[in-house]
Amino acid sequence: MKKLIxxxxxxxxxxxxxxxxxxxxxxxxxxxxxxxxSSLLDKHDDLSEDxxxxxxxxxxxxxxxxxxxxxxxxxxxxxxxxxxxxxxxxVLEDSQVSTLLVSEVYRDFLSPLADKLNIKLVLIQxxxxxxxxxLPDIDSSRRAMILYTSGTTNLPxxxxxxxxxxxxxxxxxxxxxxxxxxxxxxxxxxLHHVHGIINVMSCALWSGAICEFFPAFDAAAVWxxxxxxxxxxxxxxxxxxxxxxxYWKEQTEEKKKQLSAACTSFRLMVSGSAAxxxxxxxxxxxxxxxxxxxxxxxxxxxxxxxxxxxxxxxxGHVGHPLPGVQIRLQKENGQLAIDNExxxxxxxxxxxxxxxxxxxxxxxxxxxxDGWFKSGDVAVLNKGYYQILGRNSVDIIKSGGYKISxxxxxxxxxxxxxxxxxxxxxxxxLEWGEIVSAAIVRNDPSLNDKEITAWLTTKxxxxxxxxxxxxxxxxPKNTLGKVTKNKLKEYF
Ligand code: MCA
Ligand code: AMP
Numbered sequence: 001m002k003k004l005i006x007x008x009x010x011x012x013x014x015x016x017x018x019x020x021x022x023x024x025x026x027x028x029x030x031x032x033x034x035x036x037x038s039s040l041l042d043k044h045d046d047l048s049e050d051x052x053x054x055x056x057x058x059x060x061x062x063x064x065x066x067x068x069x070x071x072x073x074x075x076x077x078x079x080x081x082x083x084x085x086x087x088x089x090x091v092l093e094d095s096q097v098s099t100l101l102v103s104e105v106y107r108d109f110l111s112p113l114a115d116k117l118n119i120k121l122v123l124i125q126x127x128x129x130x131x132x133x134x135l136p137d138i139d140s141s142r143r144a145m146i147l148y149t150s151g152t153t154n155l156p157x158x159x160x161x162x163x164x165x166x167x168x169x170x171x172x173x174x175x176x177x178x179x180x181x182x183x184x185x186x187x188x189x190x191l192h193h194v195h196g197i198i199n200v201m202s203c204a205l206w207s208g209a210i211c212e213f214f215p216a217f218d219a220a221a222v223w224x225x226x227x228x229x230x231x232x233x234x235x236x237x238x239x240x241x242x243x244x245x246x247y248w249k250e251q252t253e254e255k256k257k258q259l260s261a262a263c264t265s266f267r268l269m270v271s272g273s274a275a276x277x278x279x280x281x282x283x284x285x286x287x288x289x290x291x292x293x294x295x296x297x298x299x300x301x302x303x304x305x306x307x308x309x310x311x312x313x314x315x316g317h318v319g320h321p322l323p324g325v326q327i328r329l330q331k332e333n334g335q336l337a338i339d340n341e342x343x344x345x346x347x348x349x350x351x352x353x354x355x356x357x358x359x360x361x362x363x364x365x366x367x368x369x370d371g372w373f374k375s376g377d378v379a380v381l382n383k384g385y386y387q388i389l390g391r392n393s394v395d396i397i398k399s400g401g402y403k404i405s406x407x408x409x410x411x412x413x414x415x416x417x418x419x420x421x422x423x424x425x426x427x428x429x430l431e432w433g434e435i436v437s438a439a440i441v442r443n444d445p446s447l448n449d450k451e452i453t454a455w456l457t458t459k460x461x462x463x464x465x466x467x468x469x470x471x472x473x474x475x476p477k478n479t480l481g482k483v484t485k486n487k488l489k490e491y492f
Contacts, residue, residue: 001070001138001163004170004206005030011181011208018212019060026208029063032128036068037135039127040099046136047074049143053092054101054124055079055110057215058191061124063201065101068127070163073136076145077158080192081106082461085113092117095146095158095357101127140164146357147192149299150405152376152393158357159299168350169194169302170202172322177268177293177309181208185233186225188217188240194299195273195401200235219247227262235270237401238280241292242431245283256287263288268309272297273401274433275388278315294318296345296388298375299403300353300366301325304345305386317385325349327386328372329379342380342389346372394485397426398433402463406485409436409466412459416452418444425485427468427492437492438466445473468492 008016012027040047052074054065062078069076077095079088088110092100099120102110107123114121140163148156161169173179185204189196204211212231214221217240225231248259271281271292285291295306296318304327307319321327328336329343337343352373355363366374376396378389395406406424413422421441426434440452449469456465470491 001067001144001167002140003167004067004202005071007206007208014181014208015210016205017060017063018210019058020213022060024060026205029060029067029205031132032064033067033071034132034135035130036064036101036124036127037070037072038133039122039130040068040072040074041133041135047072049073049075050099051075051077051095051097051146052099052101053077053079053095053097053119055081055088055106056101056103056124057081057105058187058189058196058201058213059103059215060213061103062191062213063205064128065124066197069101070138070144071135073138073142075143075160078145078147078192078197080190080461082190082463084458084461085109086459087461089113089117090155091148091158092119094148094155138163140167143354145197147194147197147299150396150403150408151362152395152405152407153362154405154407154411156405156408157359157362160354160357161302162354165302165351165353166198166202168324169198170206172324172351173199173203173303173306174207176306176322177203177270179203179207179209183207183209183232183267184212184230185209185235186212186214186222186231188214188222188236190216193273193402194297194302195235195237198302199270199272199297217243219243223247223259223262226265227259229262229265231265232267233269234266235272237273238271238276239274239400239432241271241276241280241284245280245287248287260287260289263290266290268293270295272303274398277430279430281315296377296386298377300373301347301349301375302351304347304349304351307385314385317382317387318379319385322351325351329381330368330372330374337380339381342378344392345375345377345379345386345388347375348372394425397424397436399426399436400432400463404436404464409438409460409464412456413438413440413452416447416455418442418447419452423483423485423488424466425489425492427489435468436464436466437468437470437489439470439472439488439491441472447471 008026016026017024052069144163146158187200272295276294297303305318307313326348331343397404409424423439427437429435
């Protein structure tokens with residue numbers, strides 16, 4: 001936080017953010033985040049790691065909330081704007097939030113929940129004029145942020161990172177990808193995950209660059225922005241590149257040429273959060289002339305592996321450890337893998353998170369006895385470049401770049417009175433990475449996919465929703481539990 005503020009003071013007059021058709025300088029950011037911090041502090045000197053949640057679309061307001069919480073000594077808990085109330089309620093309760101900052105559009109949606117949970121609801125707009133008071137000095141070892149991520153347990157866990165973790169995660173990327181104040185990036189990612197928060201927004205603001213926000217991804221709008229010729233950087237999940245390619249292919253020959261020509265303004269485009277299919281990488285290169293840089297990361301560790309900025313970017317590989325990050329591959333027998341042997345990716349370094357919020361057991365289990373974080377991803381070191389081979393749990397699905405727990409969806413489905421058994425698996429797909437798919441044993445043959453989808457709508461966000469269904473009639477009803485998930489995939 002200190003370095004971010006220090007840098008912002010240095011870049012005070014420069015444009016920091018473009019959002020909702022307006023430009024904001026680093027000075028605006030400093031002043032408005034100080035107002036938010038002062039309002040949150042009220043009569044206190046320091047929030048002392050109180051959890052402050054906020055729900056606001058990717059925008060200038062998002063940044064002043066995040067900085068305001070940090071400057072007041074709080075822990076920032078960004079909420080997913082797409083989540084239904086049950087998921088939001090879980091996050092607010094689990095992280096024991098005291099105050100919820102909202103933009104006007106989310107006030108009515110969240111106000112009854114805040115009342116019910118006895119959480120103070122604060123409208124961001126009302127706080128901006130608060131007179132700034134003196135702000136506490138925040139030691140970098142203090143907790144800064146909680147992001148919720150799915151794992152091999154039913155409900156998501158809160159990943160706690162300190163200010164030091166965050167500063168390191170930013171700095172290693174700034175170095176590796178040669179960020180500078182001349183950069184201009186477009187953010188089209190949600191801001192409750194590391195990809196958007198750290199790699200895009202925070203790296204830009206650390207560097208004195210411009211971060212431009214779209215409230216959500218829209219292929220036509222993104223291409224239009226590319227055409228402005230102002231952007232130097234773009235970062236996204238593979239599904240987004242797939243959608244941009246699809247849009248490009250739908251244009252006239254003349255328009256295609258125009259769009260492709262506009263991409264000369266970019267110095268770098270990055271893909272991550274899920275495996276980048278080689279056909280997507282190749283088509284993107286053919287359309288834009290840009291070879292995507294693929295990297296590997298995780299909520300618990302920020303980024304760990306990256307293809308080089310100025311040397312060979314190897315398709316299907318995620319490159320080398322970032323500066324200051326240690327990586328090893330551990331085989332199932334506990335020994336370390338050597339060249340061409342596969343093993344679980346384990347990570348050590350200042351990038352690695354502090355703990356799962358209020359879950360000491362889960363935290364302990366996620367580290368080896370000698371302090372390496374166990375990612376659950378399996379990789380091989382192939383001629384000097386790491387290659388991700390998959391995950392060691394079939395219950396983790398990646399769809400559209402989102403990490404999804406099969407067990408969470410199964411437990412929701414089992415609450416349905418007509419569902420006796422179910423199994424959720426991820427079916428490979430070029431656009432989405434994997435598609436969430438449900439095998440159902442029902443006790444009423446008239447129950448169909450539409451009814452189940454409608455019933456799940458209030459319980460799961462859209463990206464966790466099963467898109468493919470099979471109803472297993474021809475198996476004895478108690479068989480599903482005995483069919484392995486890998487076998488189950490063959491039914492789709
Ligand atoms: C939506 N649809 C889907 C899915 N999601 N179909 C299959 N699978 C899905 N997962 C369908 C909808 O039902 C709808 O269908 C249509 O697609 C459009 O839906 P919409 O919600 O508008 O989708 P979108 O806006 O096009 O969203 C796609 C997206 C989004 C932009 C790729 O999923 C996204 O923002 N993903 C990024 C997530 C992210 O930031 N992950 C980083 C976490 P119909 O039209 O029929 O109704 S990972 C991380 O942070 C680590 C550290 C890392 O390594 O980066
Ligand atoms: P999350 O917990 O949402 O941060 O997702 C982290 C997970 O995304 C990792 O554990 C990997 O399984 C996956 N991931 C991230 N980047 C890549 C990549 N380049 N290739 C394959 N998987 C990736």
